[in-house]
Amino acid sequence: MNSAYLLKQKIKEKASSMSLEYIGICALPFSPDLKHILQQSGPVPLCPDDTNMRLNAEALLPGVRCAIVILFPYGPPAAKSNIAAYAQLADYHIISRRYLSILEKFLSSLCPAASFYAAADTSPLCDRWMAYAAGLGFLGKNHCLINSKYGSWITIGTLLTTLDLPPDHPVSQQCGNCSACLKACPGQALKDGGPMQFTKCKSWLTQKQGILSEAETGIIQRTPLIFGCDVCQQVCPWNQSAAPSPLPEYKNGRIQNLARQAFELLPTKN
Secondary structure, three states, X not given: OOHHHHHHHHHHHHHHHOOOOOEEEEEOOOOOHHHHHHHHHOOOOXXXXXXXXXXXXXXXXXXXXXXXXXXXXOOOOOOOOOEOHHHHOOOHHHHHHHHHHHHXXXXXXXXXXXXXXXXXXXXXXXXXXXXXXXXXXXXXXXXXXXXXXXXXXXXXXXXXXXXXXXXXOOOOOOOOOOOHHHHHOOXXXXXXXXXXXXXXXXXXXXXXXXXXXHHHHHHHOOOOOOEOOOHHHHOOHHHXXXXXXXXXXXXXXXXOOOOHHHHHHOOOOO
């Protein structure tokens, strides 16, 4: 076993010591096929319109060779709540960055000449595609990454690095003939084999700035949640027996419900 494989094993052992079970390596630069896939999928809210920006890891870290990709399971939602599962817990960006920082310091101690760039849903790169390429799950018809143990109740963190680590490979699972999420989506935003219609996605609509149309308000009112939407995840068979989060930050402290007064005090982006 060469030094790169030994280092990869040390990375996985360090992650495991922090209860991070799913960690994989995505080779960079991305496959040329990905640009075509992104162009076919159309614009994505909160992502750059320029497809090249979503592919250019070199712009974030010169000399980048791969991405270390980690899943952070947050677990199924509380039984009754009026906000999406991920929003019931501490800010996942902060939690994920803490773990990524620990891993970065660990690797820096082993490889002082290496460089890193950490992101927790904060870079323009396609984190779900990186997680798929790293063998951590498959891309479902609901456009979520679906993991065999934790379903889609996960967030993704990435650590770009100039280290040349052996890449992992995609898993073979797929949604098959299941169409539960397509049928259940409140806005019918999901199309089998086609791009997601984000303008009909309730989760996106609850975060949209400006005045909502009557049709948009109607979509939001179809389920009780006032922030986000978990319908396509709740009906997914892979989520029916999803394991709870192993991370201490996500085991307790869920917000059951958010009052209107508290919701109106939340900061918004201009």
